[in-house]
Amino acid sequence: MSVKHAIPNFSQPQVAELVKRLFRLTTSEIHSLPSYDDQNFYVAAVEGGEYVLKIMNSVHSKDFNLIAVQTYAMSFLRQNGLPVQTALPTTSGQLMSLEEMDCGYGCQKYLVRLLTFLPGTTISKVSLTPQLQYETGKTAARMDKILQEMEHPHLGSLQRNTFTWSLSRVPLLESYIHLLDGDPLQEVVQSVIHQYKTSVVRKRSSFRKCIIHGDFNDLNVLAQPDESDDYRLSGILDFGDMHTGYYIHELAIAMVYMISEHPQPVEAVGESFLSGWESVLPLNDAEKECLYLLVLSRCCQILVLASHSATLHPENAEYHMIFHKKGVCILHRLWELGKEQVEKVWFQSDA
Template sequence: MDNTTAVNPRPTLTPQQAAELALKLYGVTISEISSLPSYIDQNFLMVDEERNKYVLKIMNSEDSKNASLLEVQTFAMSFLRQHGVPAQTALRTTTGQLMSMEEIDCGHGSQTYCVRLMTYIPGKTVAASPVTKQDLYNVGKLAATVDETLQQLVSPNLDVLQRDDERWSLSNIPLLEDFLSVMDGEPLQGVIKAVIEQYKSHVQPKISSFQKGIIHGDLNDQNIIVSPVDNGHHEVSAILDFSLLMNGCYVFELAIAIAYLMLENPRPLDVGGALLAGWESIMRFSDDERDSLFLLVLGRLCQSLVYGRHNVKKYLDNKKYLLITAENGTRLLSELWKLGKTEVERKWFTDASTFSVWIKK
């Protein structure tokens, strides 16, 4: 029997509890409050009496156990902001702390949750914005800039970013095999199995040679906020959610961005080349890294579909958000698989080289 509901790590505070926390920890009196979407954490948009806006983020109780990791994530956000990267950052409590561990009872026993009050940055998610190829180029460039900047991060606790057992890491695609039963009866299950096998034979042996460093780990279409500028273009106003910050391969970062930014784009095949060109204006990939890109993109789509389906069983009340990539992701994975590696890469690499030449003019 599955008893996960008895020890549900997902916080489910009432708006009143959240407002009381903001007052107790930050001395902020909240006049308006509303829920924001989250995977297994809890986010509230708050407005104080002076009309200042904030985001109160309550981490799930499982991730809250690793205080050192949360401290490094919080520090990385501030570090990026100081270096000109538009990252969301945490505000200090009345006692000067950037995060607070709070014992809270959400109706299923008292648990400890990490609480942070974050800066609110206006704009819309990339998922909800009609971004241009130029915008995508700039997102790719910013993604590489994030990772290049993180190379300078210094902290005594950086070893916590060696998250070898993190199942969302693209180095752990084979772990999907343990969860494939959630796709029983689905035609896509065979495609996912084939992606895993090809990953094991074509990507895994090369990973040791890939360029590595600290990566954001989840540059998805919900974690990039953009604002409109002139001529229908957008600029990135914020990068959110550093909960998957880890040591990883730089090509993973780009593959994750390509996978998610294709989801809502009316011309998904146009995404990869523009992002790649933007990235490589900062950091070049090796032939082996480029050759692995297609399977890494497919691998992330597989992870999103399988883990989303798995987590719905545990967090049924958050079904809509957990399956946010399901419909488009299913169609996209099928289409990319049908087109095949050679065809998709030809499109991406041709677009990237054309784009790079055009940008230099």
């Protein structure tokens, strides 16, 4: 079954019933939140408290062990001082409930979790000062370091070898390159894939392996104003793309989205986000050498896979194309500047 036919379509009354039955909470307010291929709802309870009800699509709901690890990781990071959501137990003491519902494609099963609500504004909507960039980079690196200490009986499920969005799977984009027919960037994407295969792959053995969040983007990071009206990082959301990868992959993915939020993208990230990351996890030579190409590769993934998703889910095309536009802008900018010029800025403190 395609994910298109697996996306849940629960109504607000059904959500209210779920929350009442599973968590003994009476809803006073419900509204939907953006989601890629699941359903998320903001829920306020009469009894007090704000929550996010997350309903997984029926395809991903079958991978119980993977979601169990992701749910545990959130709790583990919270225990280690990071601002992350945690799942609330149901009345039977479970952190997830498998619910059966007909959402238009016959009866299917959907995993449901009630997560704590984190206050704040996505950093896509706030002024991304050098200080906030630095703090965000530092927090991303801290998160990955903490995850390396995590133990769980199903850690092996994070070895997601067929995960389309993994930066290890960039050559897969060749299967979708036809979606860019007529797009002037098609040639650039083909060139990046070629360079990835010839340059990045042979250096991968020198990359440091780890567990990564996998989608540390500007819609998944929250910030709040502090006492001096500067913004401070207040939350990390959405561990659905978590997998076994490399530190450098996490950095490259995050940098794409941080770059997209700044009027002087290359300079800003070189001076702040990357510095914050390296204050915790300095890059080795191979990682440093491949960072530029990995950032370009993520832009290509966004460009190609967002186009693919928009054709599969035209009803959700606007959401997918948010990422598409960002990928286009950054790919243009970085490609025009070239590797040498970009690295000169990113690593200027090494000079």
